[in-house]
Structure formats: C-alpha cells, structure tokens
Amino acid sequence: MSQPSPYTPGEIAHDVPGRADHLDRVADLLAVMSTRRRLAGRVHVFVGPRGVGKTSLLREMQRQAEDAGHASVFVTAGHGGLVASLVESIGLGPLKWRPEALGARLREMGMSVGVPGARVEATFDRAPDPTVVRRLETVLRAAAAEAVEDSRVGTVLFIDELQAGDRDGLRALAYAWQHLQATPDGLPLALVCAGLGHTEDVVTDAASFAERFAYRPVGALTEAATREALSAPATALGVGWDMDALSEVVDNAQGYPYFVQVHGDAVWRAAGRPDPGGRLTRAHVQQARDGVHDDLEALYRSRWAKASPSEQRFLSAMAGSDGGSVRRGDIAAALGVPTEALGMARRSLMDKGLIEVAGHGLLSFTVPGFRGFLREYADLGEADG
Numbered sequence: 001m002s003q004p005s006p007y008t009p010g011e012i013a014h015d016v017p018g019r020a021d022h023l024d025r026v027a028d029l030l031a032v033m034s035t036r037r038r039l040a041g042r043v044h045v046f047v048g049p050r051g052v053g054k055t056s057l058l059r060e061m062q063r064q065a066e067d068a069g070h071a072s073v074f075v076t077a078g079h080g081g082l083v084a085s086l087v088e089s090i091g092l093g094p095l096k097w098r099p100e101a102l103g104a105r106l107r108e109m110g111m112s113v114g115v116p117g118a119r120v121e122a123t124f125d126r127a128p129d130p131t132v133v134r135r136l137e138t139v140l141r142a143a144a145a146e147a148v149e150d151s152r153v154g155t156v157l158f159i160d161e162l163q164a165g166d167r168d169g170l171r172a173l174a175y176a177w178q179h180l181q182a183t184p185d186g187l188p189l190a191l192v193c194a195g196l197g198h199t200e201d202v203v204t205d206a207a208s209f210a211e212r213f214a215y216r217p218v219g220a221l222t223e224a225a226t227r228e229a230l231s232a233p234a235t236a237l238g239v240g241w242d243m244d245a246l247s248e249v250v251d252n253a254q255g256y257p258y259f260v261q262v263h264g265d266a267v268w269r270a271a272g273r274p275d276p277g278g279r280l281t282r283a284h285v286q287q288a289r290d291g292v293h294d295d296l297e298a299l300y301r302s303r304w305a306k307a308s309p310s311e312q313r314f315l316s317a318m319a320g321s322d323g324g325s326v327r328r329g330d331i332a333a334a335l336g337v338p339t340e341a342l343g344m345a346r347r348s349l350m351d352k353g354l355i356e357v358a359g360h361g362l363l364s365f366t367v368p369g370f371r372g373f374l375r376e377y378a379d380l381g382e383a384d385g
C-alpha cells in the first residue's frame, strides 16, 4: 500500500497555515454581525498575486462560516455579469431548501427566476440602471431574511476574483451595499471578497465612493507557516520529514504557497508515496529536483504565453532591469516609448496576474523566479526577432 500525496499543487489547500490573522478578522466580523443581527457594513477584500492562496483562504472562511451556523454563497467573478452570477448563486445557495419561497419573493419583484438553475432575465444586468441596484438590494435582503427564517445566524457572500467583475456589476454591488448600510438592522449579511493586487483600482474605477471596502494584502508565507504547510499534511499520514530535507524545501519554496505544494508533492512522489512510518529525506529532495524544475518551467511558459506580443516586450524590458521592482520610467526607456504609452499593457498584465504595483511608479513580477525564466527565455525571443 502507498499513500497518495497530501499536497495540493494547483488545488484548493486543505488547510491554510499562516493565515490566522485574516481568518480571525472575518470570524470577528461575522460574530458581531450575528450577535447584533445587523449588516456587516465593512466589506473585506483580500488581495494578492496569483497562487498566493486567496481562493483557499476564502474557502476556509466559508467552511468556518458554515460551521458557525451561517448560510453562504460563493461566486467567482468574471464569468458573465456579476449581478446575474450573484442572483443565480443565491437562488441555488442558501435558499435552495425553500425554492418556492425565493421564487415567490423574486416574482413579486418582477424578476423571472427559474429555480433551481435560477435564470435571470438578460435585462436584469443592464446598468447603469437604478432598478438593477434596487433589485440586487431586494434579492440580498430576501436571501438574508430567508436564511434567518431557516434558523441560520446570518448570510455570508463570498466573491472571488473581484477584479474580474464587470464594471456595471461592481458598480451595482457597491450601490446596493451602500443602500443596505442605510438600514442595517435585522439584516445579518456580510460580504467577503478576494482579488488580484490591483482590485482596489478596479473597484474605485467602477464606484469611487466604495470606501467601505477594506483591502487586506495576502502575502508570502512566513518560514514557520511554510514549515507547517509542509510538515502537517505528512504528519497526518504518519510520515515525517528529516530536518535538513524540510529546511531545504522551505528555502526553495520562498514562502510562495503554490511552490510549497509543488515541492511537497514532488518530494512525496520521489519517496515512493510513503506508508505510515515513512520518512522524507534529502535524497528524496535531490531526486525531486528535476521534476520540480519542469513543473515550474511549465508554469512560467504558460504565463508567458498569456501575454500578447507587445506585453511580452513589456515583460522582457522589465526582466532586463536589475533589482526586485522596476520603475515604469525605466521600462518605457527600454522600449523607447513615453511612460504614458505603457498604460494599456500594464493594466492588461495586471489583469492577467503577471505583474503588480510595488509602490509608487514601481512594478514587480508576481511569481518568484519569473524574472530568471524571462532572462533566458525572452532573450531567445529577441534573438529571433
């Protein structure tokens, strides 16, 4: 018998070590909301680069909310209109135990919703239209009320990839939330989101008044959290890490959660998927090295392939400069264009999660090692051209 890998490269993490502060913050928000039976006015938005663990964090928060007796809805923005997705998920989510009730409530509001598989009229998502805002507000109120009637302590909406939401949808959501804040009592409802680093810019573009949204960075794991992320899943299966092997992998993973999983998984397989009582050793780490290198190379290549030719030139120029973060002006100079000409490529590369703002006028790559990859790979590209 051999045990399958407990590591989760590219999948939701089973556990999220190192994120206790974020989890506590949301747990407190929900506790106050349900005790006072009122809207959690503050909207938390957890922001960070691709692969840092935002979705895993949100899913853990959802599990904890459900355990605490809340109803929950989870939406990933970017597939169709945000408002339609929200309404559809609400129809399938906390209210699914009483579909007739939701159907009746929504019909009262003049919306056609076939539940289950709630289908919202196409016109519903046409904004800016004050009726869209009012209807979204009504659906949110109805959801919260139904959940209370079903003896849930509150309702929590989770939105992942918030930065991918359509402008009208983000606007409608911000307006609807503002309206709910005007009469918060008896409405135990909370909104918790996650998105890429520039989510605040996107939301502010859509609704400049959305100051109730509080942005919290999700960053690299500390060394202690990385150790825990590697050792706990093995321990749970009765397998131990040799100290020196663990330290080496902790160094290699650089606190980047996706790397933690790729490395852990590779070492586990190199050790022959050990049985209880087994050990992960430095020899296994050595053996895993080539496989890890290939996995990371594949990741970098797929990210590179997402960039258009002009974005690839942008990335190459960025990789050409030394240091962790790069001045926008230096990229423009390397490309021989004025700084303002970079705007579109810059935004598009942020939307694709390849680069992020690293301070005023500064940009950096989001994945460790991407610069090194580009220096080899992009050079070849230039030699061709």
Ligand SMILES: Nc1ncnc2c1ncn2[C@@H]1O[C@H](COP(=O)(O)OP(=O)(O)OP(=O)(O)O)[C@@H](O)[C@H]1O
Pocket (backbone or CB within 6 Å): 008, 009, 010, 011, 012, 013, 014, 015, 016, 017, 018, 019, 048, 049, 050, 051, 052, 053, 054, 055, 056, 057, 221, 229, 257, 258, 259, 260, 261, 353
């Ligand atoms: N706290 C954590 N400790 C260790 N590994 C983690 C942690 N959180 C997430 N991971 C792992 O990191 C990888 C990325 O996780 P996740 O998909 O949640 O990130 P993300 O920020 O949502 O990425 P994306 O922006 O691509 O959607 C996954 O392999 C996941 O198992």
Ligand SMILES: [Mg+2]
Pocket (backbone or CB within 6 Å): 054, 055, 056, 160
């Ligand atoms: Mg995600």
